[in-house]
Amino acid sequence: MPSPFIDLARQLADAGRRFDHRGWVLGTSGNFSAVVNQDPLRLAITPSGAWKGELAAADILEIDEACVVLDGRSGRPSAEAPLHVEIVRQRAAAAVLHTHSLWGTVLSDRYAADGGVAIEGYEMLKGLEGVATHLHREWIPILENDQHMDRLAGVVRRTLSSQPACHAFLLRRHGLYTWGKTLPEAVRHVEIMEFLLEAVGRTAHRSNDGGHQDPC
Amino acid sequence: MPSPFIDLARQLADAGRRFDHRGWVLGTSGNFSAVVNQDPLRLAITPSGAWKGELAAADILEIDEACVVLDGRSGRPSAEAPLHVEIVRQRAAAAVLHTHSLWGTVLSDRYAADGGVAIEGYEMLKGLEGVATHLHREWIPILENDQHMDRLAGVVRRTLSSQPACHAFLLRRHGLYTWGKTLPEAVRHVEIMEFLLEAVGRTAHRSNDGGHQDPC
Amino acid sequence: MPSPFIDLARQLADAGRRFDHRGWVLGTSGNFSAVVNQDPLRLAITPSGAWKGELAAADILEIDEACVVLDGRSGRPSAEAPLHVEIVRQRAAAAVLHTHSLWGTVLSDRYAADGGVAIEGYEMLKGLEGVATHLHREWIPILENDQHMDRLAGVVRRTLSSQPACHAFLLRRHGLYTWGKTLPEAVRHVEIMEFLLEAVGRTAHRSNDGGHQDPC
Amino acid sequence: MPSPFIDLARQLADAGRRFDHRGWVLGTSGNFSAVVNQDPLRLAITPSGAWKGELAAADILEIDEACVVLDGRSGRPSAEAPLHVEIVRQRAAAAVLHTHSLWGTVLSDRYAADGGVAIEGYEMLKGLEGVATHLHREWIPILENDQHMDRLAGVVRRTLSSQPACHAFLLRRHGLYTWGKTLPEAVRHVEIMEFLLEAVGRTAHRSNDGGHQDPC
Numbered sequence: 001m002p003s004p005f006i007d008l009a010r011q012l013a014d015a016g017r018r019f020d021h022r023g024w025v026l027g028t029s030g031n032f033s034a035v036v037n038q039d040p041l042r043l044a045i046t047p048s049g050a051w052k053g054e055l056a057a058a059d060i061l062e063i064d065e066a067c068v069v070l071d072g073r074s075g076r077p078s079a080e081a082p083l084h085v086e087i088v089r090q091r092a093a094a095a096v097l098h099t100h101s102l103w104g105t106v107l108s109d110r111y112a113a114d115g116g117v118a119i120e121g122y123e124m125l126k127g128l129e130g131v132a133t134h135l136h137r138e139w140i141p142i143l144e145n146d147q148h149m150d151r152l153a154g155v156v157r158r159t160l161s162s163q164p165a166c167h168a169f170l171l172r173r174h175g176l177y178t179w180g181k182t183l184p185e186a187v188r189h190v191e192i193m194e195f196l197l198e199a200v201g202r203t204a205h206r207s208n209d210g211g212h213q214d215p216c
Numbered sequence: 217m218p219s220p221f222i223d224l225a226r227q228l229a230d231a232g233r234r235f236d237h238r239g240w241v242l243g244t245s246g247n248f249s250a251v252v253n254q255d256p257l258r259l260a261i262t263p264s265g266a267w268k269g270e271l272a273a274a275d276i277l278e279i280d281e282a283c284v285v286l287d288g289r290s291g292r293p294s295a296e297a298p299l300h301v302e303i304v305r306q307r308a309a310a311a312v313l314h315t316h317s318l319w320g321t322v323l324s325d326r327y328a329a330d331g332g333v334a335i336e337g338y339e340m341l342k343g344l345e346g347v348a349t350h351l352h353r354e355w356i357p358i359l360e361n362d363q364h365m366d367r368l369a370g371v372v373r374r375t376l377s378s379q380p381a382c383h384a385f386l387l388r389r390h391g392l393y394t395w396g397k398t399l400p401e402a403v404r405h406v407e408i409m410e411f412l413l414e415a416v417g418r419t420a421h422r423s424n425d426g427g428h429q430d431p432c
Numbered sequence: 433m434p435s436p437f438i439d440l441a442r443q444l445a446d447a448g449r450r451f452d453h454r455g456w457v458l459g460t461s462g463n464f465s466a467v468v469n470q471d472p473l474r475l476a477i478t479p480s481g482a483w484k485g486e487l488a489a490a491d492i493l494e495i496d497e498a499c500v501v502l503d504g505r506s507g508r509p510s511a512e513a514p515l516h517v518e519i520v521r522q523r524a525a526a527a528v529l530h531t532h533s534l535w536g537t538v539l540s541d542r543y544a545a546d547g548g549v550a551i552e553g554y555e556m557l558k559g560l561e562g563v564a565t566h567l568h569r570e571w572i573p574i575l576e577n578d579q580h581m582d583r584l585a586g587v588v589r590r591t592l593s594s595q596p597a598c599h600a601f602l603l604r605r606h607g608l609y610t611w612g613k614t615l616p617e618a619v620r621h622v623e624i625m626e627f628l629l630e631a632v633g634r635t636a637h638r639s640n641d642g643g644h645q646d647p648c
Numbered sequence: 649m650p651s652p653f654i655d656l657a658r659q660l661a662d663a664g665r666r667f668d669h670r671g672w673v674l675g676t677s678g679n680f681s682a683v684v685n686q687d688p689l690r691l692a693i694t695p696s697g698a699w700k701g702e703l704a705a706a707d708i709l710e711i712d713e714a715c716v717v718l719d720g721r722s723g724r725p726s727a728e729a730p731l732h733v734e735i736v737r738q739r740a741a742a743a744v745l746h747t748h749s750l751w752g753t754v755l756s757d758r759y760a761a762d763g764g765v766a767i768e769g770y771e772m773l774k775g776l777e778g779v780a781t782h783l784h785r786e787w788i789p790i791l792e793n794d795q796h797m798d799r800l801a802g803v804v805r806r807t808l809s810s811q812p813a814c815h816a817f818l819l820r821r822h823g824l825y826t827w828g829k830t831l832p833e834a835v836r837h838v839e840i841m842e843f844l845l846e847a848v849g850r851t852a853h854r855s856n857d858g859g860h861q862d863p864c
Contacts, residue, residue: 022239023670027775027839100772105847109769121325123361123390124316127243133363134389145771147781173782174771191243199321201850202417238455337541339577339606340532343459349579350605407459415537418633454671553757555793555822556748559675565795566821623675631753634849 008034008044009060011183016046018187019099020053024194028052029100029175031078034183035088041065043084047075082153083177090160093179095186100175103198108142108170110201116141117170119196127192128167129185140193141169168193224250224260225276227399232262234403235315236269240410244268245316245391247294250399251304257281259300263291298369299393306376309395311402316391319414324358324386326417332357333386335412343408344383345401356409357385384409440466440476441492443615448478450619451531452485456626460484461532462607463510466615467520473497475516479507514585515609522592525611527618532607535630540574540602542633548573549602551628559624560599561617572625573601600625656682656692657708659831664694666835667747668701672842676700677748677823679726682831683736689713691732695723730801731825738808741827743834748823751846756790756818758849764789765818767844775840776815777833788841789817816841 012032019025030052033045044060046052062070067081078084084096111117119125120137128138141159146152152171159169167189168178178193180186228248235241246268249261260276262268278286283297294300300312327333335341336353344354357375362368368387375385383405384394394409396402444464451457462484465477476492478484494502499513510516516528543549551557552569560570573591578584584603591601599621600610610625612618660680667673678700681693692708694700710718715729726732732744759765767773768785776786789807794800800819807817815837816826826841828834 026843027772027836029772029775029843100843102843102846102850105770105772105843106850109851121361121389122321123387124243124245124321127245134361145769145782171771173769188243195242195245195316195318195321198318202318202322203325337577337605338537339603340459340461340537343461350577404459411458411461411532411534411537414534418534418538419541553793553821554753555819556675556677556753559677566793620675627674627677627748627750627753630750634750634754635757 005036005042005044005060005062006057008036008183009057012044012046012060013055013057015097015183015187015190016052016055019190020051022101022194024099024101024104024190025052026100030098031080031084032095032097033078033081033084033088034095035093036062041085041088042070043081043088045077045081045084048078049076079149082149083156086153086156087160087177087179090157091179092181093186094181095183096177096179097186097190098175098177099190099194101194101197103201104170104176104194105173107197107201108172108174112142112144112172114142117197117200119200122196122199124192124195124199127188129181129189138196139163139166141166143169143171145171145174221252221258221260221276221278222273224252224399225273228260228262228276229271229273231313231399231403231406232268232271235406236267238317238410240315240317240320240406241268242316246314247296247300248311248313249294249297249300249304250311251309252278257301257304258286259297259304261293261297261300264294265292295365298365299372302369302372303376303393303395306373307395308397309402310397311399312393312395313402313406314391314393315406315410317410317413319417320386320392320410321389323413323417324388324390328358328360328388330358333413333416335416338412338415340408340411340415343404345396345405354412355379355382357382359385359387361387361390437468437474437476437492437494438489440468440615441489444476444478444492445487445489447529447615447619447622448484448487451622452483454533454626456531456533456536456622457484458532462530463512463516464527464529465510465513465516465520466527467525468494473517473520474502475513475520477509477513477516480510481508511581514581515588518585518588519592519609519611522589523611524613525618526613527615528609528611529618529622530607530609531622531626533626533629535633536602536608536626537605539629539633540604540606544574544576544604546574549629549632551632554628554631556624556627556631559620561613561621570628571595571598573598575601575603577603577606653684653690653692653708653710654705656684656831657705660692660694660708661703661705663745663831663835663838664700664703667838668699670749670842672747672749672752672838673700674748678746679728679732680743680745681726681729681732681736682743683741684710689733689736690718691729691736693725693729693732696726697724727797730797731804734801734804735808735825735827738805739827740829741834742829743831744825744827745834745838746823746825747838747842749842749845751849752818752824752842753821755845755849756820756822760790760792760820762790765845765848767848770844770847772840772843772847775836777829777837786844787811787814789814791817791819793819793822 028049031046033043036042036044043063045063047061061075061077063077065085087096117140123134125131125136143155178189180189244265247262249259252258252260259279261279263277277291277293279293303312333356339350341347341352359371394405396405460481463478465475468474468476475495477495479493493507493509495509519528549572555566557563557568575587610621612621676697679694681691684690684692691711695709709723709725711725735744765788771782773779773784791803826837828837
């Protein structure tokens with residue numbers, strides 16, 4: 001029987017191949033984590049600078065809540081590990097996935113002045129945990145990007161705390177963060193969000209031309 | 217010799233891989249069925265919440281006309297099973313396929329006020345059963361999305377009954393339903409429709425800019 | 433040693449997988465041929481209604497100049513076989529490939545009133561046989577689509593005869609025909625043309641918005 | 649233990665498959681090199697006219713600084729080999745990669761009058777060697793395309809000399825050149841640049857419609 005860590009590490013590597021195929025983690029972008037243990041907190045997390053389409057389970061690192069690598073291994077966890085820890089705490093998430101798609105990047109910029117993107121009326125919204133109807137209105141906050149991870153983790157904390165219903169957020173010109181109560185749920189949330197962002201991106205475009213449609 | 221059910225189950229799983237590759241069934245969206253027996257009606261159908269790119273034949277369920285799973289198996293059929301049963305009845309179809317593509321979603325919204333999209337003049341239309349010339353005019357009805365499956369099944373019944381020539385319909389901001397007299401014919405109809413929707417989507421866009429083209 | 437027919441049949445099947453991956457032959461669209469013998473003319477050609485991504489060499493048919501299947505085999509050659517024969521004659525081509533891409537379809541309609549698309553200034557043009565500089569101006573004629581194959585073959589003959597320099601033509605709202613002195617050259621011409629059509633398609637779009645660019 | 653040449657040849661072939669999957673080297677376009685030895689200079693380089701998705705290590709050629717093939721092999725190196733030699737000298741690069749993507753081609757034309765494209769504010773910029781913040785402003789020079797390789801090599805030399813910070817340049821309507829201190833770094837630079845060019849391409853488009861956004 002594989003240990004929980006190995007099993008999660010394999011699933012994180014699988015997610016990497018899936019997202020790489022879609023072009024959502026080009027150039028070693030993106031990072032993923034899954035909770036190995038809640039208390040004390042132990043996270044399986046992708047290493048810094050790895051190609052997500054070529055990850056092996058052996059590449060995945062185990063860190064504690066201070067983002068220190070356990071077991072004396074030499075790798076360096078993703079620089080954004082503090083955001084993963086913050087999200088796990090705020091949402092009791094079992095997995096956190098960060099992708100870096102074209103449409104996520106473009107929309108995070110297009111709607112930055114509004115502070116977020118609202119998406120409603122799409123059947124695909126039902127793929128988000130707890131959503132039972134396409135009439136649901138999902139607000140995806142957009143946070144200014146920041147190289148100071150502790151400061152950014154604070155912004156993430158306050159955002160998730162003040163917006164308890166949101167399933168994801170965007171970092172401006174950076175990408176998407178989403179999560180789930182299981183790793184497959186988090187993977188599903190990535191696919192749902194990336195689809196919706198592209199749908200809004202292409203619809204809004206038209207709306208600007210013709211003026212008869214409000215995309216969000 | 218494989219039973220008809222197993223053979224159809226394998227073909228449904230193959231269709232899932234094909235459509236997943238194209239990005240038409242992201243995030244466990246979409247659902248597929250094929251007729252195992254006409255009278256009494258028995259359908260092979262995809263389970264609720266499955267990744268369509270990773271389906272195995274063993275994941276496929278068999279249901280009756282009331283959408284009850286046979287053989288005591290524990291899975292839950294797609295929530296949209298009543299629509300499949302309705303389409304099989306109205307069209308004497310051997311297979312029903314529902315995809316959830318970007319362009320299907322975008323166009324189902326763009327043309328919702330018109331009640332449908334008309335497509336004509338494309339050679340690709342000849343891929344639709346019974347169509348012999350690109351001059352054919354295909355009307356794809358757009359139905360308002362609805363979480364009440366029985367009510368929506370009624371709308372589907374009335375739509376198909378009043379529009380006997382249509383090969384497919386769109387649910388608004390939801391996706392495409394098409395069917396065929398065989399499962400391969402239904403797969404072909406999906407590819408034809410998805411192609412045409414994207415072609416119209418990109419052409420209409422231009423038309424709006426330049427004003428010299430009526431896409432439908 | 434494989435016979436010339438078998439070897440060409442395998443290469444045609446390989447081309448099918450390549451183009452299917454790109455989405456250029458959806459829904460059994462497209463057809464391909466290669467010359468097995470020049471005099472009397474013998475063509476290896478794809479059968480009608482086949483999925484191009486799943487072709488086996490055994491699916492390929494051998495026809496004569498009247499498009500009659502040889503060797504008593506039961507398949508039906510592509511309905512557009514007369515166009516292949518015409519192109520082989522007019523251009524002394526060793527292979528003829530017809531794809532059905534999104535951008536080929538969209539551009540064949542956008543520029544139909546001009547009778548063709550002119551493409552110049554692109555390095556990619558050097559991939560066309562006999563072209564040594566990006567300053568080359570390639571004219572791609574657009575022919576009205578027609579279900580009468582003999583009549584359309586006549587239009588193809590007159591077009592190729594009057595425009596001896598062109599490497600390809602478009603059928604309106606139908607797709608691309610190109611060819612080569614070898615089968616790999618014809619495959620290369622498909623990829624070059626599909627790239628150029630998409631580049632022009634996306635550039636022209638912008639030009640219409642901003643008015644500062646003449647795409648062809 | 650494989651020789652350095654064989655090892656690099658395999659990595660170049662791997663890069664070819666990766667970029668072919670993305671559609672960045674259609675129709676035998678693109679060319680790649682890696683430094684086998686610095687003094688005297690020896691480059692492993694792709695041959696002229698090869699499909700980049702089907703390269704074997706045995707197809708890769710070894711050339712000297714005059715672009716002469718060593719070891720009496722009969723192949724012909726890429727016609728753009730002099731540009732590779734020039735870049736290796738100017739940047740002390742270990743690898744040089746030239747892709748030919750849709751968006752690289754479109755943007756190299758759209759911004760030709762400005763002499764280049766400026767990209768700033770994107771997290772993805774941190775994937776470029778030596779860049780530590782998304783606030784970085786990257787200038788990608790655009791050079792007029794030229795069939796005279798010696799003359800073009802001179803333009804490349806002067807451009808890289810006068811712009812010591814740039815990580816890449818575009819040839820107009822031709823494609824992207826980038827490089828790295830290792831071959832994996834060069835591969836990462838390709839993916840970063842192609843992503844950024846598409847992001848700018850899609851954002852600038854919108855900007856032109858709405859006027860409220862300056863993409864560079």
